[in-house]
Amino acid sequence: MTATSARPAQRRRPIDAPGAPSRAVKGVVLILLCAAVILPFVGIVSTSLADRAQVNASGGFVLFPTSVSLDSYRTIFAGGVVSRAMAVSVGVTVVGTAISLAVSTLLAYALSRQGSFGQRPMLMLVLFSLLFSPGLIPNYLVVKELGLLNSYWALILPTALSAFNVIVLRAFFMGIPAELTDSARIDGAGHLTIFARIVLPLSKAVLAVIGLFYAVGYWNAFFNALIYLNDSGMWPLQLVLRTYVINNTEMSATDLGSGVENLPPQPSIQMAILVVTIVPILIVYPFLQRHFAKGVLTGAVKG
């Protein structure tokens, strides 16, 4: 995308470059669009850092903090609801991503060996599943019948396999030159050896991208936890965010479990929760961004 789109732009430049007015309009539009994305985050981070006097004076939302205080972060990390939810979210994301990656790559490899036993019907099952979603109630019943209610497995197993990701991985594996796998076969390697020693090492980049997509999915999920977990003590971060920020439930000292006498103002605590939910995404985002366009296009073309 980048290399090919650079060329027409450079060739067009000498013929008729846009005039100054149209460039100015474009510039303003783009700056406004970027501001619409960036400014809310500036405000959120600022409010989480602002001290009590400024938050109270401003009526709840601060765009530029005059003095910085880390009290709200100290409060939410003191071992209460938010700390626990953070641990749950990290745990579910790490374990879930590991399971998803393992299961998807193994399946994608098996589906990439054309002509093997059962390969066509299994591929058909994977492709066909893209056409429909099973529905909320039947899904709930299956999870219930499997005895997964009120278990963290309910947050992982139902969404562990993404057919779309399997297809992207399969397309990538099929692009690995057959000479490599053939020569390993002749040397006596079985499928597991070929998979572990040849296919996986050649696929590090695509594995990283697919893994990140899975991880973002697990991190962002809240609905599974809402319907499958009855005990609010098991909630992941997104549900805590929903309860205390969107539904604006007042956070008490017992919720926070910190024994702090003087709680920071509610808006600061709320925005601190929002920040810790966003930051992991921001950390992986540059990496995702470098590769995702390619992944999306592969899927779109081969899917």
Place this chain on the structure above:
Amino acid sequence: MESSVSHTDVATGDTSSRPVGLDRTTTGMSSGAPRPFLRRRRNPWYSRLIRDRALLVMALPGMALLLLFQYLPLLGNVIAFQAYVPFLPFGQSPWVGLDNFAVIFNGDPAFVNALRNTLVLTLVQVILVFPAPIALALLLNSLLSERIKRAVQSVLYLPHFLSWVIVVAVFQQVLGGSGMINNFLRTHGADTFSIIGNSDLFVGLLTSQVMWKDTGWATILFLAALSQIDASLYEAASMDGASRWRQMWHVTLPGIRGIIVLLLILRLGDSLTVGFEQIILQQGGVGLAASEVLDTYVYNNGIVGGQWGVAAAVGLVKGAVGVLLVLGANKIAHLLGENGVYKS
């Protein structure tokens, strides 16, 4: 790929299938002559099964998850025809025929309301949300500086990766009663407004959230299509004296027509699905009359309300109509000469 498989048939598959025995004794009776002929035919299924057992073991966990959570739930739809009792073993509840479907056929007001809201949202979003990434992609594509283009893309793609919980929270912080904008207006003595929790503006709020979250991301496919347009077409048009606007109309838009038609048809195929998580998070403030859509109807009646059979019936009809719409949309895409989601 094909050649490697047939190669292994000879090298390993053959020897591993021999100990199966039965096949050997029967063919052995009629002397060795027909064996090469038999061998050249397709391997019997059990010998391929044994040959490919490693692959099957590798596929097993993934296929198990797929069958358990994608195909097994289809069986769960039987409760649409039952008066489901949660504590009875699965499938033991009394059968009630099509009673659960009565809300659909008799036009239960709550169901009709949910259906209407769904279709209104789809319509508004097709009109407002769908063209936005096309316009943005054209704007980005017209930028001469590759650096600026990349920087803008980095910023605008970001919201796609945030969860709906975060997006809804961010909108509350910006537009809410004590949010960023109202605070600004208040401190400057202007009138404040109420958008969050206002049922009249709910459709607009949902639409703007969808646009904020996904417009940047949705440009990817359009930008890819734009980069495929032959640059010499622009040069030719420019030589003929076409202005930049005429170039856009006669070169750029025809060049991306295919992907526009395809994505539009796919969106229409998905007509019955609108922002489930997004709406669930915000239903509290605005009430069901304005905010209930089909997916939330299933959730509120089934999992919250305990009317399992009715909810499953609505979900089943919605799913079936949804598959028909997707297949129909795909068919239309093929008829228009575009590639659909799947081929043949």
